Amino acid sequence: MSALVRVEDLHVRFRTAERTVHAVNGVDLSLGQGEVLGLLGESGSGKSVTLRSLLRLLPERRTQTKGRIEVAGHDVLALEGAALRAYRGKVVSMIFQEPMLAFDPVFTIGDQIAEAVMRHERADRAAGRARALEMLERVRIPSARRRLDAYPHEMSGGMRQRAMIALALACRPRVLLADEPTTALDATVQIQILLLLRELQKEFGMGVIFVTHDIGVALEVSDRLAVMYAGRIVERGSARDLIRATAHPYPRGLLASTVHGAMRGRRLDAIPGAPPDLSQVPEGCAFAPRCRLAEPACVAARPPVVEIGEAHVAECRRPVTGSVPAEG
């Protein structure tokens, strides 16, 4: 099967006058047609930077990118000018945590969606408006026709998120990148948006990469999961394998420290310490300083990629087998 998205050995460095940050340090990933990949990690793990690289959204002057990104036959890192503009929004589109930043505050929702359609499909204004209306209905915004002429600030948080999804999907992209789209939402609204995304993904047959720090959210939407730490993917597999047979000590620790179900009063098995400072690339395993199982070899050299099960791998010298102890 040829992958829709293929990322090979991606490295991203940010340079400022004072320091360099090694945000992504060798990420490989692939995404098939109609598949949802959850990219799970804490702040600074490089999950959002990886996602933004796919759309070339990182500031060019301060960013050094190495590696290869291929999306639906496009060599993304080589795209320039008109080709890049045609790629963004048509082949790959993105939704964000904060919809106010995705919309221009001085144009109506309807005009902004119509504009995207007019640019990418050489449609006229009437066709653009018609598509905008269709999209607002698709994402189930009540009284969609009236909402076409609403400005972003006139909508509630959940409605704005729906409108942003409508904008992102208006040109039927093949890949949707979702960067924590439900993090700022209330619980009862979050689940509505997750279900909507799942439904539209099936309907349009899109590939989706969904970045989140919330394991519960990742499990609700993903077919496969990849866990990032210090700019690398440390474990990947099907959502089921990754939650039931977690092998790498970092995702195991993350699960043990995530409060869920009936754990009342029990002491949390927290991961000690804090994530590393990424001004240098760690020689060995970046998690080793916080890992209870670490041995001298873990610090000295990068750990091997170990096959745990079918399509389930962990980058660890001492992967754990057996189910995760913390159960709710």
Added chain:
Amino acid sequence: MSVPAPDADLGGPAQPLLAVRGLFRHFPIRGGLFNRTTATVQAVDGIDFDVVKGETLGIVGESGCGKSTTARLLVRLLDPDRGELVYDGLPVGTQDGLSLREMRRHVQMVFQDSFASLNPRLTVADSIAFGPRVHGVPAAEATARARDLLARVGLAPDAFGRRYPHELSGGQRQRVNIARALALRPRLVILDEAVSALDKSVEAQVLNLLQDLKAEFGLTYVFISHDLNVVRYISDRVLVMYLGRIVEIGPVDAIYGAPRHPYTRALLSAMPSMDPDRRTLEAPIAGDPPNPINPPPGCRFHTRCPFAADVCRTRMPELVAAPVAHGHLAACHMADPASGHPQAETAA
């Protein structure tokens, strides 16, 4: 003449540490010609509850439900429009009660934003010692107390005491804020989304720390959060708010195991499933929480409630005790056999 607060327990274990009686706080929105009040945010609209000595009371709700306004009213960072606070039997801020200054020695708060709640120009040791010094503790003793507290929250005093807030990570800063809150030796600590901004691995460390400190210092917590898992983990009792009102309050197992208010049930079933084989199939309720500006009449949840009847649109339900579970109250006409709601529980 206000009386000084007793450091020791006053009313015995049965007396609530803090009693909240009929608290209201509305915020006017001004605009138009002559800056008239054009609307009112009914942030907190008549709430009553007790904080029992030694417990952790969790407060949950979505944005705009009034949980943070409640927190600020409890430490009197905001003045209520109406209602009173009674701290261990003493009315707060009245002539013959407890002065605000004394009350704040006993009731401290930790905020979500660990950076904004520390003075950027003070070292963390000085920030922690500041409160005690203002309250008359000699400088040397205050400094010693700050060092001791830094050690208690897991930050080596020699390595961290002289640092400034910007030199610390979010988790470390939140530890400093907890130490600062404890520096006055309070009995009640209000934690307003205190772990919400932290990554999961750090959040777990801070939750463990909070449990340890509670046992060590005999503290009582009011723990406010939108994270239902964390509230379930840490709380003894839970209070659920919706648009400025309490919809349900009770022991944590009763709230999570047998919720009585339709809103509580919806909130709980909106939590993501942790099982990829049993994903959520349907959203429990549609739409966004309504705006607390001019909330709906009657029961405030009736616009989103699948069980809404005529009585819900006209009359505001009061908190009613459950027939069996002790201390489990819900403000729903269905929980009140006398309400006239067609699906009301029959008196058991």
